[in-house]
Each structure stands twice: as C-alpha cells, then as structure tokens.
Amino acid sequence: MSNQSWNVTQGKAYEEAAAYITARTSLKPEIGLILGSGLGVLGDHLTDVTTIAYEQIPHFPVSTVEGHAGELLIGRLSGRPVVMMKGRFHMYEGYGPELTSFPVRVMRELGVTKLVVTNAAGGINTSYEPGDLMLISDHINLTGRNPLIGPNEQRFGDRFPDMSEAYSRRLRTLAHETARENGFELREGVYIGVLGPSYETPAEIRMMRILGADAVGMSTVAEVIAARHCKIEVLGISCISNMASGILDQPLSHTEVIETTERVKSRFLRLVSEVVPKL
Numbered sequence: 001m002s003n004q005s006w007n008v009t010q011g012k013a014y015e016e017a018a019a020y021i022t023a024r025t026s027l028k029p030e031i032g033l034i035l036g037s038g039l040g041v042l043g044d045h046l047t048d049v050t051t052i053a054y055e056q057i058p059h060f061p062v063s064t065v066e067g068h069a070g071e072l073l074i075g076r077l078s079g080r081p082v083v084m085m086k087g088r089f090h091m092y093e094g095y096g097p098e099l100t101s102f103p104v105r106v107m108r109e110l111g112v113t114k115l116v117v118t119n120a121a122g123g124i125n126t127s128y129e130p131g132d133l134m135l136i137s138d139h140i141n142l143t144g145r146n147p148l149i150g151p152n153e154q155r156f157g158d159r160f161p162d163m164s165e166a167y168s169r170r171l172r173t174l175a176h177e178t179a180r181e182n183g184f185e186l187r188e189g190v191y192i193g194v195l196g197p198s199y200e201t202p203a204e205i206r207m208m209r210i211l212g213a214d215a216v217g218m219s220t221v222a223e224v225i226a227a228r229h230c231k232i233e234v235l236g237i238s239c240i241s242n243m244a245s246g247i248l249d250q251p252l253s254h255t256e257v258i259e260t261t262e263r264v265k266s267r268f269l270r271l272v273s274e275v276v277p278k279l
C-alpha cells in the first residue's frame with residue numbers, strides 16, 4: 001500500500017465525511033446497513049429519509065458497478081434511525097481495503113454500534129439452493145488484504161483486534177427467530193471473501209469447500225474487519241444468488257446474480273425490516 005492511500009483515510013477525513021452527513025439530518029442512527037447487489041430496494045422502505053449521493057460526501061469513494069446505486073440514506077426503518085449504504089465499494093474496482101471500509105468508520109463517527117451487512121454470494125455448500133438466505137457465522141479472508149494495515153488509528157480500536165466472534169451470535173439468534181416468525185428458515189455458514197472480479201474456477205471452489213467455506217463473494221470481509229476493530233456488532237446476511245463455479249454445468253453471470261436477488265427480495269425485506277427494531 002502506498003503512503004498516499006494512508007493519507008486519504010487518516011487525519012480528518014472520517015470526521016469531515018461524518019460532519020457533512022450530520023448537517024443534513026436530525027436523525028442519530030445507531031444502526032448501519034450495507035446493501036449488496038440487487039438488495040438496495042430496502043431503501044424504498046425508509047421513512048423521514050435523507051438521500052446523499054456518494055460523490056457529494058467529502059472523501060467518499062464512488063461505486064461503479066451495475067446494480068449498485070451509490071447513495072447514502074439516513075432515515076427510519078421500522079421506526080429505528082438507520083444509515084444505509086445503497087451500493088458499496090469493492091476491491092475489484094481498484095479501491096484498497098481501507099477505502100472499501102471507509103464508510104464503516106464514518107458510520108462509527110455518526111454513532112453506529114450495530115451493522116447489518118448484506119451481499120450476494122455463490123453457494124459452495126451443495127445443500128444450498130439459489131434464493132437461500134444465509135446468516136454469516138464467520139468468514140475467511142482470502143483477499144490477502146486487510147483494511148487495518150498501516151499506522152493503527154487507536155481512537156477506533158486496538159492494533160490487534162479480536163475476531164473470535166466477528167458475526168454476533170446474539171444477532172444471529174434474533175435473525176433466526178425473525179425468519180421463523182415469518183415462516184421460513186435461514187441457512188448459517190462461513191463466507192469466504194475473494195478479490196474478484198473474475199468468478200472462481202471449479203478447482204478454486206473445491207479448495208474453498210475443503211477450507212470450510214459455505215459461500216463465496218467479493219465483498220464484506222474488509223468492512224467487517226473495520227467494524228470489529230471499532231467494536232461494532234455485526235449481522236451478516238448472504239443471499240445465495242447462484243451455485244458457485246463447477247457445481248452446476250453452466251457458466252456464472254452477473255445477470256443471474258441480479259435475477260435471483262430480485263426473486264428473494266420480499267423475504268429479505270421482511271427479514272431485515274423486522275430484525276432491525278430488535279437489534
């Protein structure tokens with residue numbers, strides 16, 4: 001990593017971004033949400049909403065992927081004040097891990113103590129089916145990158161943060177209960193994070209299965225590392241948008257990912273909007 005990228009994320013960048021946002025809303029969000037590919041629809045369910053385009057926020061990166069809107073929303077979800085990222089930053093876009101997780105620290109500055117991260121992921125566990133929702137029980141960071149590399153920002157957290165319960169057991173229990181109340185079950189498994197943007201080869205997927213992964217995706221791990229560093233409690237939800245490479249005799253496509261998330265949207269919406277007031 002270059003010194004230049006450290007400069008971007010150090011100093012007053014987080015405070016300046018947070019101050020810009022705070023000046024535009026009277027809400028004090030304690031819950032953050034990061035919405036993955038095709039899941040931005042949750043933003044339509046906010047009330048008292050303030051929408052800010054990423055490019056307006058000082059120091060914020062801008063997302064470039066189809067299906068990712070690039071807006072920060074502050075509003076109420078089921079009555080609770082939340083801050084929501086519609087669209088996130090991926091390392092395959094060329095951002096370093098410290099930039100992909102930049103918004104997490106801005107959320108911390110806003111007062112966020114709980115984070116719901118969602119993503120689309122490929123199913124590695126062969127008992128899964130496209131359309132399943134999986135609570136992330138743990139992750140494997142296969143990106144070879146870490147957002148905390150560089151001088152430690154002690155005001156956010158310790159040099160060597162604990163990752164032994166990266167995805168809160170308490171929040172997972174609440175999510176399972178919420179799904180059951182709505183008549184469906186959630187999977188629970190290990191998410192393995194890769195850089196992308198190429199999908200995996202069948203040999204890579206076989207390796208990941210041996211390593212203990214249930215689903216694979218190109219986001220989330222850097223954000224969650226940054227969140228745990230500053231003691232934010234995390235609930236992670238993967239939408240299994242496709243079976244991972246080599247499981248079915250068909251190529252993978254981003255179109256399939258978007259189509260599947262469209263299909264499970266209503267369950268996903270119910271789950272998140274009903275779990276948020278319980279967090």
Ligand code: HPA
Binds near residue numbers: 121122123199216
């Ligand atoms: N691999 C990696 N990332 C993904 C996939 C996949 O199969 N599906 C959705 N995101």
